[in-house]
Structures are given as structure tokens and as C-alpha cells.
Amino acid sequence: MSTSPAKSPLTAILAASVAAIGASVCCVVPLVLVVLGISGAWIANLTALDAWRPWFSAAALACLGWASWSLYGPSSRCRADGECVDQSVLRHRRRWLWIATVVIVLLLLFPYYVPWLL
Numbered sequence: 001m002s003t004s005p006a007k008s009p010l011t012a013i014l015a016a017s018v019a020a021i022g023a024s025v026c027c028v029v030p031l032v033l034v035v036l037g038i039s040g041a042w043i044a045n046l047t048a049l050d051a052w053r054p055w056f057s058a059a060a061l062a063c064l065g066w067a068s069w070s071l072y073g074p075s076s077r078c079r080a081d082g083e084c085v086d087q088s089v090l091r092h093r094r095r096w097l098w099i100a101t102v103v104i105v106l107l108l109l110f111p112y113y114v115p116w117l118l
Contacts, residue, residue, distance in 0.1 A: 023056030
């Protein structure tokens with residue numbers, strides 16, 4: 001039995017991260033820019049991207065589902081050609097998936113909990 005790693009969910013996690021950033025660009029990016037001391041009238045234009053937030057959120061959740069399926073689905077341990085993943089590698093990948101999921105969910109929910117922070 002070989003212990004070479006199966007396909008990595010890295011692509012799905014990165015795509016979910018980019019989609020989550022896209023979903024929160026109307027709210028998080030202006031706040032981060034102001035905190036960093038960058039200002040300008042053009043920052044108000046970022047709120048126009050609020051109409052795209054549901055699409056980016058759906059894409060982020062779909063990519064997280066794809067990554068979860070690749071790590072928890074039936075082919076997560078052994079591939080069709082008989083190669084199996086080392087359990088420590090699989091645990092490490094699952095840990096990173098959960099960390100990425102928490103960060104992405106915090107980004108997606110930012111517009112809803114920011115009024116409680118300000």
C-alpha cells in the first residue's frame with residue numbers, strides 16, 4: 001500500500017477564500033483601508049459591489065463544500081488506483097480546512113456582526 005497523498009483541496013480552499021473576500025469587499029475592505037490610514041472618495045465606490053455579495057457568498061460556500069467533499073467524501077482515503085493517503089496528512093489537511101472555514105464564515109458574516117462592534 002502506497003502512502004502518496006491524494007488530490008489536495010487547496011484549489012477549492014483558495015477559491016473559497018477569494019470568493020469570501022469578494023463577498024465582503026463592500027464592507028471589510030473600506031474598514032481595513034480606513035484603519036490603515038488610506039482614505040479617499042473612491043472608497044465609497046466599493047459599496048456598489050454589495051449587489052454581488054450573494055453570488056460571491058454562494059461561490060464561497062460551494063467551494064467549501066467541494067473541499068469538504070474531497071476530504072471527507074468516499075474517495076478521501078484511497079483513490080481508484082489503490083493509492084491511499086497517510087492518516088497524518090489527511091488530519092493535517094482537515095485541520096486546515098476547518099481553520100479556513102472559520103475565517104471564511106467570519107468574512108461572509110461580517111456585514112451582520114459589524115454593527116455590534118461599532
